[in-house]
Amino acid sequence: MDDKDKVNDPLKSAAEFDATESSWSLGADSDNVYSFFGNTDRDNSILNEFGWNFAPSEAAGDKDIAGGSGGAGGFDRIDDDLAGNSSTTPSASATEVPATGKITDEPVSSSCSDDPPEKSTASGGSSASRPPSDTASKVKKKGQKRIRQPRFAFMTKSEVDHLEDGYRWRKYGQKAVKNSPFPRSYYRCTNTKCTVKKRVERSSEDPSIVITTYEGQHCHHTVGFPRGGLISHEAAFTTHQLSPLASQFYLPGGVQYPQEVPMSAPESRQIPGESVEARRLPETSQPANQLPTDEGLLGDIVPPGMRSR
DNA sequence: CGACTTTGACCTGCGC
């Protein structure tokens, strides 16, 4: 593909994760890739703008958390056109966010479509009996390029693999990843109209770091957790004001992020021993009646095309 | 019984 060059270069410089420092460096030169590193409070507020919440998993049926998880996190947007580009460059280690690509023409405003890609509980048909052509049509028409939603990689220092983020996910696969002793898990949002997916894997270089990659955008609100946890929007919003830092990292369209953000802001590092849980609702809670406007943080960090709410 | 996880097979894209 002719796009290869233009894709790979940004990639190499983008989202380089320093496992030792537990930090991301931002080096992308296109508006296709932006990343920042921060703690979960900020991340949560930012993700919330996307329709995502982020909080440590603790009671939602996930593996039990051993005394709280770390709070370091990273965030990265990855627009990827699977079709033309190698989304996983051979040089990309498991600790790097699988690369990126070019921005595509596909609508990225929402991953919610009127016609969900498939019914996960489809009737009949084992993989053995699955007619190839049928499968093709089910997934994508043959010859049609596979379109992928924008992706955001999110790195979190946590002992828990699957971080609770306010949505319910159904695991639909797990794969061993090359160059990594840790398997990668694939989750899909349980909302039937929501096609958001996420991948969860651990950094092979720093097992304490969980790399969560979101693909797509939720078109619905967070849900209560039947199994325990509940992350309300209000709670998420209370962290909103903690996120101004984010605006210094993102820069869609008008792109103004630093050439190479050190990503070493002290407050964006996890404080050893500090649990996310303990920091979830800071005392600087914002009154509920001061909910951010649509143009709040979102305006800073989210490209208009990504917003659907 | 429904929701969810596990797991092996299959599909697709890419590099050689």
Added chain:
DNA sequence: GCGCAGGTCAAAGTCG
């Protein structure tokens, strides 16, 4: 064209 690796499917199993 072939092999590899990532991604997905779906039956079977598990759990509450």
